[in-house]
Amino acid sequence: MSDVTVRQFANDVGIPVERLLSQLHDVGVSLKDADEKISVDDKMRLLDHLSSKRGASETTSTAEPKKITLKRRTVTELRQTSGQGPSKTTKAVSVEVRKQRTYVKRSVITEEVQQAAEQKAADELSKLTDEQKAEIALREHNERKRVEEEALKVETERVAEEARKAEEARKAEDEARRAAEPRKPAVPVVDESEEGRKKRAGEKPGTPKAKKDGKRVKVDQEVLQEPSEREELHITAEKSSLRRKKKTRSSGTVAPRAPQHGFEMPTAPVVRAVGIPETITVADLAQKMSVKAAEVIKTMMTMGTMVTINQVLDQATAAVVVEEMGHEVKLLREDALEEVLDRGKSAEGEQVSRAPVVTIMGHVDHGKTTLLDYIRRTKVAEGEAGGITQHIGAYHVETAKGNITFLDTPGHAAFTAMRARGAKATDIVVLVVAADDGVMPQTKEAIQHARAAGVPLVVAVNKVDKPEANADRVRQELTQEQVIPEDWGGDSMFVSLSAKTGQGVDALLDAILLQSEVMELRAVKDGPAHGVVIESRLDKGRGPVATVLVQAGTLRKGDVILSGYEYGRVRAMSDALGRSIDEAGPSTPVEVLGLSGVPKAGDDVVVVVDERKAREVALFRQGKFRDVKLASQQQTKLEDVFSNLDEGKLRTLNLVVKADVHGSVEAICHALTALATDEVKVKIVTSGVGGITESDVNLAVASNAVVIGFNVRADSTAKRMIDDAGVDLHYYSIIYEVIDEVKRSLSGMLAPEFKEQIIGLAEVRQVFNSPKLGMIAGCMVVDGVIKRSSPIRVLRNNVVVFEGELESLRRFKDDVNEVRMGTECGIGVKKYDDVKEGDQIEVYERVKVARKL
Ligand code: GDP
Numbered sequence: 137m138s139d140v141t142v143r144q145f146a147n148d149v150g151i152p153v154e155r156l157l158s159q160l161h162d163v164g165v166s167l168k169d170a171d172e173k174i175s176v177d178d179k180m181r182l183l184d185h186l187s188s189k190r191g192a193s194e195t196t197s198t199a200e201p202k203k204i205t206l207k208r209r210t211v212t213e214l215r216q217t218s219g220q221g222p223s224k225t226t227k228a229v230s231v232e233v234r235k236q237r238t239y240v241k242r243s244v245i246t247e248e249v250q251q252a253a254e255q256k257a258a259d260e261l262s263k264l265t266d267e268q269k270a271e272i273a274l275r276e277h278n279e280r281k282r283v284e285e286e287a288l289k290v291e292t293e294r295v296a297e298e299a300r301k302a303e304e305a306r307k308a309e310d311e312a313r314r315a316a317e318p319r320k321p322a323v324p325v326v327d328e329s330e331e332g333r334k335k336r337a338g339e340k341p342g343t344p345k346a347k348k349d350g351k352r353v354k355v356d357q358e359v360l361q362e363p364s365e366r367e368e369l370h371i372t373a374e375k376s377s378l379r380r381k382k383k384t385r386s387s388g389t390v391a392p393r394a395p396q397h398g399f400e401m402p403t404a405p406v407v408r409a410v411g412i413p414e415t416i417t418v419a420d421l422a423q424k425m426s427v428k429a430a431e432v433i434k435t436m437m438t439m440g441t442m443v444t445i446n447q448v449l450d451q452a453t454a455a456v457v458v459e460e461m462g463h464e465v466k467l468l469r470e471d472a473l474e475e476v477l478d479r480g481k482s483a484e485g486e487q488v489s490r491a492p493v494v495t496i497m498g499h500v501d502h503g504k505t506t507l508l509d510y511i512r513r514t515k516v517a518e519g520e521a522g523g524i525t526q527h528i529g530a531y532h533v534e535t536a537k538g539n540i541t542f543l544d545t546p547g548h549a550a551f552t553a554m555r556a557r558g559a560k561a562t563d564i565v566v567l568v569v570a571a572d573d574g575v576m577p578q579t580k581e582a583i584q585h586a587r588a589a590g591v592p593l594v595v596a597v598n599k600v601d602k603p604e605a606n607a608d609r610v611r612q613e614l615t616q617e618q619v620i621p622e623d624w625g626g627d628s629m630f631v632s633l634s635a636k637t638g639q640g641v642d643a644l645l646d647a648i649l650l651q652s653e654v655m656e657l658r659a660v661k662d663g664p665a666h667g668v669v670i671e672s673r674l675d676k677g678r679g680p681v682a683t684v685l686v687q688a689g690t691l692r693k694g695d696v697i698l699s700g701y702e703y704g705r706v707r708a709m710s711d712a713l714g715r716s717i718d719e720a721g722p723s724t725p726v727e728v729l730g731l732s733g734v735p736k737a738g739d740d741v742v743v744v745v746d747e748r749k750a751r752e753v754a755l756f757r758q759g760k761f762r763d764v765k766l767a768s769q770q771q772t773k774l775e776d777v778f779s780n781l782d783e784g785k786l787r788t789l790n791l792v793v794k795a796d797v798h799g800s801v802e803a804i805c806h807a808l809t810a811l812a813t814d815e816v817k818v819k820i821v822t823s824g825v826g827g828i829t830e831s832d833v834n835l836a837v838a839s840n841a842v843v844i845g846f847n848v849r850a851d852s853t854a855k856r857m858i859d860d861a862g863v864d865l866h867y868y869s870i871i872y873e874v875i876d877e878v879k880r881s882l883s884g885m886l887a888p889e890f891k892e893q894i895i896g897l898a899e900v901r902q903v904f905n906s907p908k909l910g911m912i913a914g915c916m917v918v919d920g921v922i923k924r925s926s927p928i929r930v931l932r933n934n935v936v937v938f939e940g941e942l943e944s945l946r947r948f949k950d951d952v953n954e955v956r957m958g959t960e961c962g963i964g965v966k967k968y969d970d971v972k973e974g975d976q977i978e979v980y981e982r983v984k985v986a987r988k989l
């Protein structure tokens with residue numbers, strides 16, 4: 137099997153070299169040079185890819201069953217000389233290896249039938265003269281080559297149509313030949329000559345091989361001897377084919393093309409238009425075609441792919457399967473999956489009025505937190521024993537006049553971040569302006585944000601209890617910003633209040649309710665919920681926790697939800713007071729447990745009917761995300777090259793930031809980006825909640841970034857990669873230290889300093905209670921050394937859950953000072969008895985190090 141170069145191949149199939157290279161690249165064959173060899177396998181892969189692509193892009197409903205059978209045949213010749221003197225013969229046995237892939241409807245002709253037919257053809261051939269046979273062989277060989285080339289052309293898309301015809305024509309020929317063959321005597325004509333016997337003997341070694349590898353080995357015989365009945369064979373074949381044609385025509389029952397195939401579908405198949413979304417499981421696909429999943433699996437098996445019933449297929453693959461099974465393909469749009477979800481959102485039902493959702497904005501120190509706390513303290517806990525035990529990012533206030541939901545995320549960043557993600561969580565913005573300070577830069581910013589979002593303002597003129605308060609000045613200044621009080625003829629409500637004393641707070645609530653009445657806020661109450669993530673974090677014990685604002689419908693415990701790249705069943709739900717609840721209606725903030733991971737603030741939350749669908753969409757989104765991430769990765773590199781070239785000395789410090797909670801991520805990223813100087817840019821390549829993973833390290837390597845872990849650790853795979861690639865990794869547990877260290881690295885003032893160094897790591901294998909020592913964790917030291925006297929941290933899922941020291945360190949019954957890697961030991965942690973199986977205990981020291989960052 138001789139490999140050809142890309143250039144030759146491109147020339148053969150008649151497409152530009154560049155196009156071929158890019159197509160090869162698409163299927164994962166990375167050849168760069170036109171003079172590189174392309175292997176048969178690579179060609180097959182290209183064919184597979186192109187044909188499946190074409191299959192996927194076709195939505196036709198041609199009556200004619202389509203066939204694209206790609207065959208690669210290679211013929212090798214075995215020459216054998218036998219006999220002596222005048223009877224000396226030279227025998228050439230052509231061994232043909234076929235690789236065949238059929239993509240669409242395929243005839244039911246079995247291998248055996250074909251093989252038998254070929255055997256007969258071979259027998260026929262044996263009656264011919266050498267010259268005749270040679271000629272036939274050559275012709276067949278050329279024909280095959282031609283067909284093969286054409287088959288390749290088919291797959292280059294451009295000549296798809298013609299090539300299919302050629303293929304059909306060739307098939308017709310095949311059929312004709314096959315049809316002719318059975319007309320030969322049932323008993324094979326036995327060649328009585330010496331050569332014939334030898335030749336038949338020569339066939340045998342080839343035949344058993346045929347069974348192997350699923351490849352068919354056809355034995356072509358060319359006995360170079362005695363001219364005889366070549367003509368006859370030809371005539372016979374033609375005659376018989378003619379006869380056959382006549383016969384079928386006279387019978388008049390078969391469609392014109394049918395005789396060539398010689399068989400028919402027993403009954404008219406039910407052709408369904410099968411809508412295929414971006415991804416679909418095998419089970420769902422089967423259901424859409426009204427067949428058993430096993431049928432689909434079987435079909436895919438014949439196509440050379442083993443799948444399971446729950447496997448998610450991509451659109452192209454599913455389309456090929458649908459066509460293979462004789463149905464019509466209807467490709468659904470890119471975001472069809474999401475559309476299904478969107479439809480759920482606009483669930484019809486009775487609209488009921490809902491509580492307004494309020495965000496408090498304003499300049500720093502003007503009293504946002506004080507106001508939120510006052511309302512929470514005095515309004516939320518009303519009638520509640522124990523008050524607020526838990527802080528969630530929002531709360532719900534019930535007054536005699538109506539309910540209000542406050543988003544407890546003061547600050548413009550949160551508001552814009554949500555908006556940037558297309559989430560509109562806020563109905564009304566309360567703009568807090570301190571009466572003793574007036575309109576300040578962030579006041580103006582807040583006005584701009586609210587205006588951009590089209591959200592009405594209610595102005596809270598705060599701190600009126602202060603003697604230097606001047607409410608009128610605030611009004612005047614705001615008027616200059618086009619925020620005009622109602623009593624001055626404008627459309628903004630102004631309320632003077634004191635968040636400290638509570639004076640005027642009720643009036644503010646009234647104003648909010650009045651504003652919301654004007655807005656006629658309504659939502660469907662029944663039906664599946666949708667909403668938005670307000671806050672999220674990885675809880676030390678409970679896993680991913682998301683504060684969700686239900687915007688419509690009713691969220692129930694046990695619902696399957698999808699949020700961003702995460703999904704899951706609502707395992708537990710609690711309200712702003714930390715009380716466990718079973719359902720939550722529109723405008724209710726709830727804390728939700730049970731998601732697969734930590735979604736982002738601003739991510740949509742949708743109830744999905746089944747968990748599988750949710751998982752599918754989440755995976756699909758993750759896939760998309762990966763693509764986006766990879767793309768941006770490339771951009772980053774390009775940008776760097778560019779900026780380095782263009783701006784001479786300017787360098788970029790790329791950072792990967794991972795932390796235990798969202799708040800920390802945001803705070804660190806914000807502070808670090810602000811550290812940029814004229815000489816060095818600071819760029820956060822990626823950031824997120826949770827342990828440092830392989831993909832974080834990948835990104836760090838690709839962008840030459842320094843990795844920062846705040847109260848989180850790298851998992852074992854990531855650790856290995858960090859070591860291998862020499863990535864600069866830093867762990868911190870105090871935000872100030874992160875910022876300080878990066879700052880000093882930027883100004884080149886790094887001096888050797890005391891730094892924390894992890895000296896040992898133990899894995900908790902078992903936890904038990906000792907009456908004498910309390911809780912003891914049975915551990916295996918997996919790295920370094922555990923020292924009795926050194927400070928420790930307890931890690932769960934690579935996130936720090938406790939910091940402290942050891943109470944005890946034991947080997948069997950003895951107290952020890954040190955335990956080394958590969959040894960088991962019992963560890964008691966001081967003032968912490970919540971160590972769980974699977975946790976890790978990290979031991980560190982502060983050592984003097986020369987810094988690298
Ligand atoms: P934020 O930055 O907007 O969240 O402002 P804070 O709520 O943290 O308030 C800043 C400072 O102003 C705190 O010391 C509060 O005690 C004080 N403060 C807030 N509201 C009032 C008020 O109505 N009257 C007085 N006298 N002080 C207030």
Ligand code: MG
Nearest residue numbers: 504505506546
């Ligand atoms: Mg504050």
